[in-house]
Amino acid sequence: MLCKIQNLCKYYVRATILKVATRNNSCEKTMTSKEILEWYEKACAFHTKRAPGLAIGIAMVDMCRARLGPVKEKLNAISESPACLCDVIQLMTGCTMGNRYVKSYGEIGRFALTLYDRADGRGVRAYIDLDKISASKTPELHKFFLRQRSDAVKAGGEERLKSGDLVVKEFLTVRDQIIALQDVFIEKFGKSEMLPAALCKSCHESFLCHNKEEECASCSGKLKYYRPA
Amino acid sequence: MLCKIQNLCKYYVRATILKVATRNNSCEKTMTSKEILEWYEKACAFHTKRAPGLAIGIAMVDMCRARLGPVKEKLNAISESPACLCDVIQLMTGCTMGNRYVKSYGEIGRFALTLYDRADGRGVRAYIDLDKISASKTPELHKFFLRQRSDAVKAGGEERLKSGDLVVKEFLTVRDQIIALQDVFIEKFGKSEMLPAALCKSCHESFLCHNKEEECASCSGKLKYYRPA
Incomplete structure (x- = not known):
């Protein structure tokens, strides 16, 4: 049997953290389609598969970043x-x-994200305006x-790869029109708390203590995700 | 005011997905200290700060991978x-x-991780054996x-950076001794379900529908993390 983990070796991730185009300290310039496609290749490598949602997400992050502008402290995201x-x-x-600067609230399940300033909770949310996606002009994007x-x-x-490429191609013709931005304030912001540690009386491993409990969530059975082989 | 997002530009992430050392399709060789330190630099860049836990985590992933060997389908992690x-x-x-090949069960709060085969739930868990950490031989690691x-x-x-460097240095002298491995089976494994989508009657965005509800978790108030600016 071949070592399937080896398959991962073919992916090559090379990413440069977002280059912010600035002019007089303004962060208003957004990426060109070419830049989005360059990021798309990096994102596909990291993600270990080609997924058109990545290209759409890249434009969303970029537009949020441009609208948010300078932040006072740390940039955080949801x-x-x-x-x-x-x-x-x-x-x-x-x-x-x-x-822990990004949180996933996947339970909401909307194709949307927010970038915000951890200092004051000021943020910009990007979401998809479905009404602006034309079934005739961008049919594959509409179906997607x-x-x-x-x-x-x-x-x-x-077939999926072909469709994905078409979704990206169609998306790039309409991107600013279908991505909507909202100025928002985050309800709970600030540095995330690091809980105190304790020694679990059952497994004797150190664990983060939520409420003076003596056992970790695994030993107490609250979150027992595995059993011994 | 300077654009704080710009600070991120200095980080340069360049990562090659885990190179698996193989000999006769066996995945048993683990990394050298030099290789761990190379990965450490990549991980610090991605993480946007130097944190000794990253270097320790690298050795843990590496040891799990070596012990797990070939997987039948996708490698998944917790x-x-x-x-x-x-x-x-x-x-x-x-x-x-x-x-979604990795899940964070951060609520457990132990410095531990599991790699497993999505096909059958066979996994290897790595954790820290606190009893093996000597307060005299590796004092900074012990304090960490x-x-x-x-x-x-x-x-x-x-001071924190200096301590972090020392933690990593001490760790590399004892790494195989303080990282313990367990063969495990994951209780719930397999491909994660993608929920059907619906149109939220309030925000009119598409959302993943858990139980035929008509509103997304944000509009229903279940997970309302922001308010309009």
Whole structure:
């Protein structure tokens, strides 16, 4: 049997954190289609598959960033989708899951994201304006957002890749028109709290203590995701 | 005011998805200290700050990967920590938040992670064996895991960076001894479900429908994280 992990070796991620075009400290310039496509290749490599939502997400991050302008402290981000958007946010903004500057609220399940200033909660939210997507002018993009692509496309493989390329191509002709921006304030913002640590009385590993409990969530059974082999 | 987003420009992320050392299709060789340090620089750039937990996480991912060996289908991963580990998993394995091959169970709050085969749930969990960390031989590493570093270190800045470098240096002298591995089976594995989409009757955006509800979690108030500016 071949080592399937090896398959991952072919992906090559090379990403430069978002270059902000500035003129007199203004951050208003947005990316060209060429720049979006360059980021798209990086995002596909990181994501380990080609997904048109990445290209759309790139333009969304870029437009939010341009509208938000300078931030006082740290840039933070929220993804409302469980898929795709988190990856472009992480690659482009330096807000990662591990540094906790990005949060995924995938339960909302909208294709939307928000960039905000951690100092004051001032943010810009980008979402898709479905009414602006023409079924005649950009049919594959329309089907993509309404989840109406053909069964052959849904099955994956070559058909899906072809459809994905077409979705990106159509998207680039209308991108500013279908992405809507909202100025928002985040309800809870600021530096995320790091909980105190304690020694779990069952597994004897150190764990972050939420409420003076003596066992970690795994040993207490609250979040027991594995069993011994 | 300077554009703080610009600060991000200085970070340069260049990552090659985990190179698997193979000999006769066996994946048993683990990284050298030099290789860990090379990955550490990439991980710090992605994470946008230097954090010794990244270097420790790199060795943990590497040891899990070596022990797990070939997988039948997709490699998937779980982080039990809300910080650091998710970033090394994403960079090294191609399991990202956006492709949903990695899950963060940060509520558990242990410095541990699991790599597993999505086909059958067979996995390897790496955790820290606190009993093996010597307070005399590797004092800074000991303080790091017991959260007993000095106030000057906790305050950040130069002292924190110096301590972090020392933690990494000490870690590399004992890494295989303090990282413990467990063979496990994941309770719930397999391809994650993509929910059907619906049009929210309030915001008119498309959202992933959990239970035939007519409103998204934001409009229903379940997860309303922002308000209009």
